[in-house]
Amino acid sequence: MVNAPSRRLLWVLVVAALAVFPALSMGSGVAGAQTSTGTVTGTVTDPSGAPFPPGTSGVGACPAPGTGLGCPGLQTAFADASGHYTLSLSPGTYNIGGFAFINGNLTLSAPVNGVTLIDGQTITEDFTVTPPPPVPMQMDIAACPNVTQTTDPGPGVEPGNLNCGPSVFSPGAEVPQPDGTCTSPTNSALGTVPESQNPLGLWVHVSSNTCNPGLEAVGGSFTINLTQTAPTPGPTQTIPGQLDSYAPTEGLPPASVVIPIGNLAPGTYNVTVNFPAQTICSQPGSCPFTGPHDVGATSATGTLVVFANSSGGTFVIGDQNASVGNPVTFWGAQWAQQNRLSGGSAPNSFKGFAGAPTTAPACSTQWSTGPGNSSGPPDTVPSYMAVIVTSSVAKEGSTISGNTTKLVIVKTDPGYAANPGHAGTGTVVAVLPCS
Numbered sequence: 120m121v122n123a124p125s126r127r128l129l130w131v132l133v134v135a136a137l138a139v140f141p142a143l144s145m146g147s148g149v150a151g152a153q154t155s156t157g158t159v160t161g162t163v164t165d166p167s168g169a170p171f172p173p174g175t176s177g178v179g180a181c182p183a184p185g186t187g188l189g190c191p192g193l194q195t196a197f198a199d200a201s202g203h204y205t206l207s208l209s210p211g212t213y214n215i216g217g218f219a220f221i222n223g224n225l226t227l228s229a230p231v232n233g234v235t236l237i238d239g240q241t242i243t244e245d246f247t248v249t250p251p252p253p254v255p256m257q258m259d260i261a262a263c264p265n266v267t268q269t270t271d272p273g274p275g276v277e278p279g280n281l282n283c284g285p286s287v288f289s290p291g292a293e294v295p296q297p298d299g300t301c302t303s304p305t306n307s308a309l310g311t312v313p314e315s316q317n318p319l320g321l322w323v324h325v326s327s328n329t330c331n332p333g334l335e336a337v338g339g340s341f342t343i344n345l346t347q348t349a350p351t352p353g354p355t356q357t358i359p360g361q362l363d364s365y366a367p368t369e370g371l372p373p374a375s376v377v378i379p380i381g382n383l384a385p386g387t388y389n390v391t392v393n394f395p396a397q398t399i400c401s402q403p404g405s406c407p408f409t410g411p412h413d414v415g416a417t418s419a420t421g422t423l424v425v426f427a428n429s430s431g432g433t434f435v436i437g438d439q440n441a442s443v444g445n446p447v448t449f450w451g452a453q454w455a456q457q458n459r460l461s462g463g464s465a466p467n468s469f470k471g472f473a474g475a476p477t478t479a480p481a482c483s484t485q486w487s488t489g490p491g492n493s494s495g496p497p498d499t500v501p502s503y504m505a506v507i508v509t510s511s512v513a514k515e516g517s518t519i520s521g522n523t524t525k526l527v528i529v530k531t532d533p534g535y536a537a538n539p540g541h542a543g544t545g546t547v548v549a550v551l552p553c554s
Contacts, residue, residue, distance in 0.1 A: 156209060157240045158205060159178070161204065162204070162245045170199075170200065172200075179216055183214055212233060212236075214234070216246065219248040255291075256325055257326060261322040263377055264320075267318060287307055288306070309422060309423040310424070311426055312425050313425075319380050320377045322377050342357055343392050344357055349387040360378045361376070363376075384502075385502045386425055387548070391420040394417050395416050398414075429504055432477055433486070434500075436471075440459055443548065445547050446544065451470060451471060452470065452542070455469060461511075462510045462511030470496075471543065480507065483523060503529070504531055506527050506529045525550060527549065527550050528551065532544045532545050
């Protein structure tokens with residue numbers, strides 16, 4: 120399949136070539152002074168008997184033995200809205216076939232060869248043009264911060280330009296690499312988003328396969344299914360979405376759309392976007408260069424983690440415990456024994472809460488606190504919480520301090536209390552990237 124700019128050029132060239140012949144208009148005759156004394160009439164339809172949109176189908180007649188729409192002496196006529204055509208020809212023998220522009224490509228019917236037409240005769244020939252398989256689609260999605268309304272970012276805008284998270288692609292998608300090769304991405308994580316970035320949105324892009332392009336990007340309807348899976352499973356919320364088929368100001372379909380998905384509480388969410396098989400550009404003039412396209416269904420599914428920061432400071436775990444999936448203790452009387460640090464043992468008086476700074480620190484920065492309860496731990500903790508990862512903790516006087524190698528998200532267990540005798544435990548579910 121040729122790419123969309125090439126298809127548009129093909130359309131222009133074909134129409135220009137057909138325009139050489141007066142028969143381009145329905146019912147027109149033979150060029151020049153030639154007398155039209157015979158008529159071929161009939162229909163051009165799809166296999167169900169339905170006509171194609173006006174101006175996208177018709178017939179071509181080649182004086183025998185010529186065949187195809189590039190033959191010398193080609194005579195043509197387009198079908199009307201009901202699929203009927205009328206083509207006037209001079210007496211002779213012709214090879215006749217139907218054609219239709221489907222999915223941006225010129226598609227031909229089986230020809231009827233050796234049709235002999237005499238003066239005053241009318242012959243009926245019906246043609247069936249079988250559409251090619253739907254254009255296979257691919258999708259990619261990404262979670263975006265602070266989205267209050269549906270927006271079209273415009274052609275060429277990528278998720279990173281909007282501060283969105285990593286992209287998740289539909290199965291079978293292929294993405295070109297800098298070395299010219301294509302890979303099939305396998306990422307299923309939409310990333311981690313702080314609760315402070317609510318309300319959230321979803322960036323959605325649908326196109327034909329990037330490495331085998333047919334359409335630059337497509338419009339059409341889709342649905343977003345959003346389900347909270349933890350800490351408490353919730354019902355599925357279905358959110359409709361729409362990609363415009365054609366952007367007149369750009370001359371191209373839009374690259375993407377961002378749909379609001381609401382204020383999400385800390386937790387894990389399953390996000391699935393379904394783009395059903397459908398006909399796009401189905402309205403006259405909506406895609407003037409390529410016409411209607413039947414496109415295949417596609418879907419993309421990813422996991423989104425929403426987290427919050429603890430109040431008044433940030434809890435800490437050892438760097439040797441900070442792998443995704445590991446159970447951890449972020450607060451408690453035995454913190455120093457239950458956390459392993461690559462820089463050596465922590466002082467026993469450190470119980471796991473860093474009171475300064477009062478918000479989660481950036482990577483490679485220092486934090487400090489006091490011993491035991493004097494660090495001021497909060498009364499409650501979020502269900503999904505940002506936690507400092509440290510490789511070194513030291514005590515000088517009454518001040519305890521350490522470094523920040525990275526931040527992780529911990530899914531917290533029940534049972535935490537501000538008293539070190541009630542340990543705070545959980546499981547590492549994600550690593551936050553260092554900026």
